[in-house]
Amino acid sequence: MAYRETDKMRQRKAEARQNILKCTAQCVAENGFQSARITTIAKLAGVATGTIYRHFESREELFAEIFRLATQREVNKVAEALAIEGNAVERLNNALQHFARRALKGPTQAWALIAEPVDPKVEEERLLYRKAYANLFEEIIQEGIAEGSIPDQDARITSTCLVGAISESLVGPLSPAQTASLPTTKTDQDALINTIVRYCVRGLTGTRS
Amino acid sequence: MAYRETDKMRQRKAEARQNILKCTAQCVAENGFQSARITTIAKLAGVATGTIYRHFESREELFAEIFRLATQREVNKVAEALAIEGNAVERLNNALQHFARRALKGPTQAWALIAEPVDPKVEEERLLYRKAYANLFEEIIQEGIAEGSIPDQDARITSTCLVGAISESLVGPLSPAQTASLPTTKTDQDALINTIVRYCVRGLTGTRS
Known part of the structure; x- marks a missing residue:
């Protein structure tokens, strides 16, 4: 009993x-x-x-756990979006589009995960998860190099450039201090997302697609 | 008296x-x-x-002041490096090279300024200063578009992509947790810097330079 x-x-x-x-x-x-x-x-x-x-144990511990759970969900979504049919550039395009679109759909949560100034404990988790995104991107860049859709490069380094480019460019529009810059219409959202994704992919491929 | x-x-x-x-x-x-x-x-x-x-008032206040002073110095260095002779792409290349080289020369300080998990007060300063870098880059991208060295684009957005790409790609090599990845020879440092700067500029120009 x-x-x-x-x-x-x-x-x-x-x-x-x-x-x-x-x-x-x-x-x-x-x-x-x-x-x-x-x-x-x-x-x-x-x-x-x-x-x-x-x-x-503390508010910080609780927040770090929330951060891990929510961010792991986003990492999984990126992994899923990378798993479509197509070459590496097409798959990467799809994943970046998904990531940005999800962020614009839940701007407060995305802001909290990407950039909101929080406790160092959450900052430490952020560094770890940026690494998780970079690992996914590194893998697909390697595949792109192998299949010839992406020119030869140090994929470990450029994958981190990519993570920085997509997250930092969303910080402004997502920031509660700059709500005016968050596009509300589908056309404006598409324009923002396309500009960001074009930069990210161009950086890798060096072609004006 | x-x-x-x-x-x-x-x-x-x-x-x-x-x-x-x-x-x-x-x-x-x-x-x-x-x-x-x-x-x-x-x-x-x-x-x-x-x-x-x-x-x-507090340790955090003191740190925020140190952050402002040290980061403003780096922002000024970038502004100086952008002021050389040449077209926008050449000047941007010069500024990014300088920024990365200074970071690798003082890795602990650069890590502290760019990514070390710290108090939210410092994080808030970080967001402001990323904006200061982005403003400098936005201006030079606009100049590049006007003179024809950079294709037409939303410079406000791509300037933030650029800030994210260069800072995030330095986080790994600068991180005390990954000292092994900090290149020590001039050749390795040049390779790292060239890879990063190439990505950053390619993202804007879409050409394999």
Whole structure:
């Protein structure tokens, strides 16, 4: 009997943790990290603030976990978008388009993940995840070089150029301080995305496509 | 007499502040922000830690000031390197080469300025200064479009792609966690810099130079 109870408790604890994560993710997606207060999250989750600290050592730990979960989802989306039929340039184009489009669709969340000034713990996660994106891009650039769709180059380095170019160029439009620059019509969004993706791919291929 | 004393006191205060800034800059250049402890800075400056807090509200305030001073110097260097004779592409090439070369020459300081996970206050300064670099690049891209050395494009957007590409691609080599990837010979440094600058300029011009 004691064993079963422990089992049940463990499950309850996992569910409570899951619920806190879900509510935090919602807060961050709506307002970013800085505005996500523990009291707000606790209210949303229907628990006392103390309960949150029983599951997460600190606000920073909770945010780092949220960052990892949300960013891993984006990394997976990029990996999926790279897996379409076509040559490396076409697949890369598709992945970059997807990445930018998803960011413009959820601008607050994208801003929080890409550039919002947050705690050093989240910054450290950011560096790790930029590396994860770069690894995906490095692989596809290598494939492009092998098949001849991309000229020979140091793919490890240019993959990081690519990560920097696409994320930094989205920072301005996504920034809450510059909401005016976030395009709202489909035409304007397409123009922004096309400009960014063209730069990113041109940097690799050196052709005016 | 009272007026003169106040004047002298003001001067002494300014000198003490200057001295603290100089010592902090030295600490950051040698070990980055995270390792720069107030006690170390105080010892180096020959003052009590309390004295530092009489000049700066907090460690974060002091760091933000150091960040501004050091980054403004780099922004000025880029502006200077853009001011050489030549067309826009040549001047941009020169500025990017300079920027990357200076970073590799002072890797710890460059890492601290570009990517070291620090307090949100410094992160906010980072966003502002990336904008300062982008403004310089936007201007030169516009000039290139006007003179015909760069094809027509949305210079406001591609200037931010450029800022992202050059800074992100230096993050890996500069990172203390990956010291192995920091090239030490002139040949290897040149190769790294050329790869980065080629990507950055190709993204704008779409030609394999």
